[in-house]
Amino acid sequence: MDATDEVIDICRDLLRIDTTNTGDLDTSAGERVAAEYVAEKLAEVGLQPEIVESEPGRASVLARFEGADPSRDALLIHGHLDVVPADASEWSVHPFAGELKDGYLWGRGAVDMKDFDAMVLALVRQMKREGRKPPRDVVLAFVADEEAGSTYGAQHLVEHHREHFDGVTEAIGEVGGFSVSVGGDQRLYLIETAQKGIDWLRLHAKGRPGHGSMINDDNAVTALAEAVARVGRHRFPVVLTPTVRAFLEQVSQVLGIELDVDDPEVAVSKIGPIAMIIGATLRNTANPTRLAAGYKDNVIPGRASATIDCRTLPGQSELFEEELRRIVGPDIELEYIHRQPALETTFDGDLVAAMSAALRAEDPGAVPVPYMLSGGTDAKQFARLGIRCFGFSPVRLPADLNFGALFHGIDERIPVEGLQFGVRVLDRFLQQS
Numbered sequence: 001m002d003a004t005d006e007v008i009d010i011c012r013d014l015l016r017i018d019t020t021n022t023g024d025l026d027t028s029a030g031e032r033v034a035a036e037y038v039a040e041k042l043a044e045v046g047l048q049p050e051i052v053e054s055e056p057g058r059a060s061v062l063a064r065f066e067g068a069d070p071s072r073d074a075l076l077i078h079g080h081l082d083v084v085p086a087d088a089s090e091w092s093v094h095p096f097a098g099e100l101k102d103g104y105l106w107g108r109g110a111v112d113m114k115d116f117d118a119m120v121l122a123l124v125r126q127m128k129r130e131g132r133k134p135p136r137d138v139v140l141a142f143v144a145d146e147e148a149g150s151t152y153g154a155q156h157l158v159e160h161h162r163e164h165f166d167g168v169t170e171a172i173g174e175v176g177g178f179s180v181s182v183g184g185d186q187r188l189y190l191i192e193t194a195q196k197g198i199d200w201l202r203l204h205a206k207g208r209p210g211h212g213s214m215i216n217d218d219n220a221v222t223a224l225a226e227a228v229a230r231v232g233r234h235r236f237p238v239v240l241t242p243t244v245r246a247f248l249e250q251v252s253q254v255l256g257i258e259l260d261v262d263d264p265e266v267a268v269s270k271i272g273p274i275a276m277i278i279g280a281t282l283r284n285t286a287n288p289t290r291l292a293a294g295y296k297d298n299v300i301p302g303r304a305s306a307t308i309d310c311r312t313l314p315g316q317s318e319l320f321e322e323e324l325r326r327i328v329g330p331d332i333e334l335e336y337i338h339r340q341p342a343l344e345t346t347f348d349g350d351l352v353a354a355m356s357a358a359l360r361a362e363d364p365g366a367v368p369v370p371y372m373l374s375g376g377t378d379a380k381q382f383a384r385l386g387i388r389c390f391g392f393s394p395v396r397l398p399a400d401l402n403f404g405a406l407f408h409g410i411d412e413r414i415p416v417e418g419l420q421f422g423v424r425v426l427d428r429f430l431q432q433s
């Protein structure tokens with residue numbers, strides 16, 4: 001079977017394995033089933049996959065596909081097998097039925113990211129059947145737990161199984177390589193070369209506890225609420241990193257508009273729904289997400305806390321912290337509860353050339369552009385090994401599909417033609433990599 005046919009079957013099979021990751025260890029049974037499925041697909045064609053468990057059931061699969069020149073540095077291709085939860089009552093199809101309808105495969109994980117897992121599996125199987133080797137070693141990693149912070153997946157592999165990544169210098173993984181239609185017959189293909197950093201912070205306010213009926217001018221809840229509102233309303237200044245600047249320059253050129261670097265939001269507003277992601281990469285952001293205070297309606301508590309989900313641009317985390325401290329004021333204590341650095345690499349070199357050429361060969365209207373993801377992926381973990389990470393999971397999308405909204409969204413689905421396009425692009429890419 002040709003890879004462009006088999007990719008549909010494999011994607012469908014994967015969608016039917018419920019790999020919901022709630023973050024609770026007791027509820028992640030599906031990851032092991034998916035890992036065994038993947039391992040079997042790899043072993044069938046003669047690869048030697050290894051299933052690695054960080055905790056019972058938290059399974060990842062590793063395999064090395066030997067290249068024509070094993071002395072060269074290796075390429076890592078990584079995808080996660082877990083998905084975020086889906087509430088079937090909100091969907092128009094069952095989220096774990098793997099339905100094929102209206103030219104789409106529907107299901108939780110269809111774009112995040114069983115589509116890419118299936119593309120890689122189908123392509124590797126075809127290459128093995130045909131006796132084709134990649135030019136250099138390719139390390140394949142299908143991992144657990146991306147959706148709850150990577151602890152039991154990529155982080156575990158990087159910390160305890162790093163020998164599998166010997167010689168790996170570059171990687172491709174999720175959230176990049178998808179098309180964005182900008183009118184005419186040109187399509188931007190957003191290749192991820194950067195990610196914002198993740199700083200989850202807790203704000204703590206202290207005050208004088210007491211009875212809710214009495215005068216209290218030192219109320220922790222009031223102090224916290226004021227600080228949270230200031231943070232939530234604050235607009236951090238625009239800082240264009242090389243990735244975002246290159247993106248905006250290219251987009252402006254394609255759109256035929258003048259880029260105003262002092263007001264880049266004009267250019268961003270012209271790119272459709274994807275502006276929700278791109279707009280967030282123009283500046284640091286801080287969104288309040290949780291509040292915690294009190295234990296009784298008529299008791300003023302002595303403490304109150306809030307969580308702020310902060311996303312920082314490369315090189316900005318210290319400046320950001322200074323600014324945040326100014327905003328919340330001296331009486332609020334800041335505590336980091338989760339911290340992962342931003343990533344940024346350049347949009348150049350042989351690998352970028354291979355991605356761009358593969359896209360152009362399959363879509364003559366392709367304009368490959370670098371972009372920064374406002375969120376984070378397993379690339380944060382693999383980058384700790386000194387690996388240069390790209391988001392490149394190529395898919396050509398219909399102009400009217402709001403792709404960004406499908407990530408963790410209702411009625412997540414992937415166009416079958418897009419999947420097949422992705423296999424062909426990956427095939428060309430791998431040959432040149």
Ligand SMILES: [Zn+2]
Nearest residue numbers: 112113146174
């Ligand atoms: Zn993902």
